[in-house]
Amino acid sequence: MPERPWILFDIGGVLELVDDDTWPHQWWDRWRRHAGLSAEEFEARLAVADLPPIDIETGTGERFWGAVGRMLGIDTDDVAVMRADFWDAYCGTGNTELFAYIETLPARANLAILSNSVDGAREEEERRFGLSRLFDPICYSHEQGVNKPDPQAYLRALERLNARPDQVFFVDDHSEAIDGAAAVGIRGVLQRDNAVTIAAIEDFLVSR
Known part of the structure; x- marks a missing residue:
């Protein structure tokens, strides 16, 4: 056979x-503006945020989203909305x-x-x-x-x-x-x- x-x-x-080449930038920019951060302040915070590598490690999701919330200075309710918005953008x-x-x-x-x-x-x-x-x-x-x-x-x-x-x-x-x-x-x-x-x-x- x-x-x-x-x-x-x-x-x-x-x-x-x-479009995986454009949606991440649009998504980050949407939440940067929601948090009231300038582009320069956002880039400075992102550079020191030490986000875990969620693309090559399992079990990193909760740490990642906690770190993102702290980086942007948003509360847990906003993080939950942000996370849902992420998956909508990610999955199309x-x-x-x-x-x-x-x-x-x-x-x-x-x-x-x-x-x-x-x-x-x-x-x-x-x-x-x-x-x-x-x-x-x-x-x-x-x-x-x-x-x-x-x-x-x-x-x-x-x-x-x-x-x-x-x-x-x-x-x-x-x-x-x-x-x-x-x-x-x-x-x-x-x-x-x-x-x-x-x-x-x-x-x-x-x-x-």
Whole structure:
């Protein structure tokens, strides 16, 4: 029996309609203004805040949000609102067109996720999108301890997939992440348009 191929997806900018290059700046600026801080004062406080690395460590969320509240000088109620606002911005909305196509793939391929992330993303994205219904494994940077495009991000994902690079096709919206995958032998497509991505996946599956 032929080996089943894997389709490996990023989340933000692929499965979720969100611009990861712009929303964090907009979100921080929104809460900087809410706290009544100038841009200069905010940058000075951020520089000494010593925020924990929520993108490559688990169990850091509570410490992070406590430190953010102290940095901005806002109370716990405001921190709770800020945190909810963060997840709304972080998750965006589901890419329903791409999800509809992905629903057709399990008969032909295994599905998995490799995503740069922050502590709490697994629970929040599962609640909103039910990702585990389609994807297994879901490889998050805060759980793997490394971000794309570090080669170790892909190699650790391959270990969890128990797959060779040539069995895997990767979809991401950042060219450096696609280049990082290529460096370890994983083919991929840069997500810009659903139709182009779907065609690239189909070409990969047909070539198997």
